[in-house]
Amino acid sequence: MRRRSVLSAAGAALAILAFGGTASGQEVVKIGLILPMTGPFASTGRQIEAAAKLYMRQNGDTVAGKTIQLIVKDDTGVADITKRLAQELIVNEKVGVIAGFGLTPLALASAPLATQAKVPAVVMAAATATITEASPYIVRTSFTLPQATVPMANWASENGIKKVVTLVSDYGPGIDAEKAFTGAFSAKGGQVENLRVPLANPDFSPFLQKVADAKPDALFVFVPSGVGAQFMKQFVERGLDKSGIKLIGPGDVTDDDILNGMGDVALGAITTQHYSAAHDSPENKAFVEAFKKANNGMRPNFMAVGGYDGMHLIYEGLKKSNGAGGEALVNAMKGLSWTSPRGPVSIDPQTRDIVQNIYVRRVERVNGELYNVEFATIPNVKDPVKAAKSN
């Protein structure tokens, strides 16, 4: 094992020599950032890339005596390409860390590779709970869907909501959210009805009509973030907001990236998530300001904070491991804790998943712009799926 890392270090050194010693004799740690930069999930990639670059600009590119070099690759959101790129980065570029992973299958496809090559993989976006179990080298800085969803169920049952219809997109994360919510909410004695919407579905009217027929107290919704705006508009167009049905869900529907453009239809939606651009802390204010400045006014969303914290984790891990990679780096990352723009976070040493506050937020107008305004905090939430397993 150790020999392998020595070998790879030697390989990296050779590579530097071969390429004319761009780092002027210093050792280089390359980070392979694999993201969907084109295709339907391009905005995920853009947010993360922007955040990662911002972090490097703010914190310099030297850690523990090593130069950090970021290599961005576009996997177009297709799993086999992600895997090939990860493999190429590991084999040819000798990267010390692979990172990014916009979607669950992309992370899962690359997981065996991380194990085989003993290269830490930092998941900055994908949110299915099981990802970190796919390889002991995976560390996550985004969130898990059940982590954001179970607090929603608890909040709902504590706030007089008895009957809920869930409406989720019919694919992995959607089903994850549906299960987590249904489980937690019925455990509290609530009544739940489930609806699933095909992923490619331009019109929600038949499903919303079903919701209207069921007359629930609240509608729990999870759709991929871009579709959220469409959903909100059709929800209001059908007059469901006026018939007293609350709109609740994990924060994907009120994604900060596009929330402001949604207009008044989004007002009053209640969501639970780990990050809001309106989070009230000096760290976040600085982050949002710097991010907007560097990106033409684009507002950072939960993807961006995942990328920012991912870079922070790599930097701090390298500091702790004195620049060593591989298993030493993963071990160094375990148990790290810091104050992120989203609030206090830490890496669970057992599961390598992130432990963080989950906030209950309501969409409100602040200084003329729409924001998810946090009004309640559930501190230090671990991923409930894995927490249940370990008990």
Add this chain to the structure above:
Amino acid sequence: MHADPIAKSAPPPSTADLVRRSLVRKGRWGVAEIGFWAVAAATLFFLPERHLILNEIAIIGLFALSLDLILGYAGIVSLGHAAFFGFGAYTAGILAKHGFADPLLGLGAAALAAALLGFVTSFLVLRGTDLTKLMVTLGVALLLGEIANQASWLTGGADGLQGISMGPVLGLFEFDIFGTTAYAYSLTVSFLLFILARRIVVSPFGLSLRSIRDNPLRARAVGIPVSRRLVAVYTLAAAYAGVAGALLAQTTQFVSLDVLAFHRSADIMLVLVIGGAGYLYGGLLGAIGFKVLQDILSGWTPQYWQFWIGLILVVIVLVGRERLTDKVGALWPRSRTRPAGQAQVLPATPAREV
């Protein structure tokens, strides 16, 4: 049985002799061809750090070859060829997941499964205009994609099929992280299937396909069983695509829903067109061209590489696909007769005048 229709279609015996002789002549291997495969084999040793992308190129090349069989040789347009690719990938992946780890077994099973699907769906593409065929094939692929999403107990749904562990090829060669075994494996399989395809297209069967492509009415009139031939070639092409899918599943040890996605069908069409449809190397050269271009462009500008691919495509069409293929053909003395002859046929018969 293969020779029959040809004999009928060629009344004077001297023509039949000519045809036979020309078939034999086309069946011979040219220097350039041998060179091509020699270079491909040499990359196994000389480009060790590129084996992963080469593996992908070999797979895409085979997939494009499969599309070429129906598009270039039989004139069936398809925007849903990924249906067979994905079906093969899932077949191989699911087999491997449930303990049948031998790669060749998976390959065979995938070929059979995809061929079966191809046979069944071939009856859908016998009728209608190009547009109808495009849409029906597209519909089949979309339906399969949706089924694979719904049947998550079998396919893993949107999370993808995990837990595939492949045994060594032939019991000897383990798949390694550098992709060398994977590339050697894919290249060998592609090569063997290429030889087979090469035999087929220079056979009387292949010739009859081309006559169907150029003029189905006339082909029927001279006694070629048009529907049967089309079903046969569609089934064959499906099997090829299935093998390509299986190779992808086995060498990446992961299958996700996007093996069935629309963009895969569309991409493979672009690959074939960049390389040139209607001759077997089109798919292979296209795969090399497309992947290398994509790799360079997306390394250079990860966000906007599609723009340049689009531009190249537009230029290719405007310059004229046939002319481009001609140029390649002209570089390649042995086959010079073919594209020249074809170039006459195609532009001279605008679709509306038939």
Add this chain to the structure above:
Amino acid sequence: MLTILFDGIAYGMVLFVLACGLAVTLGLMNFVNLAHGAFAMAGGYVTAVLMNRYGVPFLATLPLAFIVPAIMGLVLERSLYRQLYARSHLDQVLFSIGLVFMAVAAVDYAMGSQQQLIQLPSWLQGRVEVLGIQVGLYRSFIIAICGVLVVALQLILSRTRFGIRLRAAVDDPRVARGLGINVSMIFAATFAVGSGLAGLGGALGAEILGLDPTFPLKFMIYFLIVVTVGGTTSITGPFLASLILGIADVAGKYYVPSLGAFVIYTLMIVVLILRPQGLFARAR
């Protein structure tokens, strides 16, 4: 029940509004223009930019959402498309996909990859009750526009001199030219109108379908389905097809949600097997 029917019709009309431009270019001119979505996207972005950056009211942006793509269509037709009329469908597919890729990347570069959202004026928001069913205002608005479009297009095609010439030019360009019809100009004008209609469709559909750079790829399948199912020789064909598809899709998703995703594809395949030329096509 009636609400479902209304929703189905409204959804069908959204499909039609997107596809009717394609019904013109593909149906009347027999050009497989997959870049149709790119023109639709152009229209959508014209509306979004005018509304969000310059505060132009929604209705006032619609004519521009027609004109800008129409001019783009005209320019592209004169410079590029024209050379491809006589080529095979395959060439046309490849060419227009190339254009789509370029459009997607270019819009992404210029506007960013995130969703563009527009705010409808308040008189188009919400719903009213008519005869006991809840009717969405914006959807009614789209239905009305579709009705006008269909009638207008049908009248132009069958009653005006231009329509007659167009049909002649499509059916046999050589003879038409011999009769002194300026075929090339007629095609240019028709293509421009088709692109303009696409743009209008994009502007109207953006509210319901969303608008981001991948729009042309995401919805390409839908408008192709409408036009092929409807048959490519008339305007009424795609119109009726989008009605049928819309109602079937909405009803399917309402009554058997678990099979909802299959309805539209299955319907398309079945129709095309039974009637390869489309439901409402006269044999060519």
